[in-house]
Amino acid sequence: MADFVTLAKTGDIPDGQGRVFEANGRQIAVFHLKGEYYALDNICAHRGGPLGEGSLSATAVTCPWHGWTYDVTTGECTFNPNIRIQTFPVRVEGENLQVAL
Numbered sequence: 001m002a003d004f005v006t007l008a009k010t011g012d013i014p015d016g017q018g019r020v021f022e023a024n025g026r027q028i029a030v031f032h033l034k035g036e037y038y039a040l041d042n043i044c045a046h047r048g049g050p051l052g053e054g055s056l057s058a059t060a061v062t063c064p065w066h067g068w069t070y071d072v073t074t075g076e077c078t079f080n081p082n083i084r085i086q087t088f089p090v091r092v093e094g095e096n097l098q099v100a101l
Ligand code: FES
Pocket: 044, 045, 046, 047, 048, 049, 063, 064, 065, 066, 067, 068
């Protein structure tokens, strides 16, 4: 069973944006969409670009390096469902944003 780790305060991520955090030796991208939070591995499946620095449009994040896109709610690549980024459960405890790693 994965443990929840506090990565940030909920106010640290503006609505419609992502941020990158380090925890347990991994880089985790966390996105904020209208009060909901989604956590993904930060590493793009193409060539390792930083997904947490990508731009968000609705639920799709675009990798800043070469433009692959992923649904942040599922981790699925939007043009190839066989490619999937690992996702992590997120919860809000008070003002703490916690991710199960
Ligand atoms: S590294 Fe993400 S699209 Fe190439």
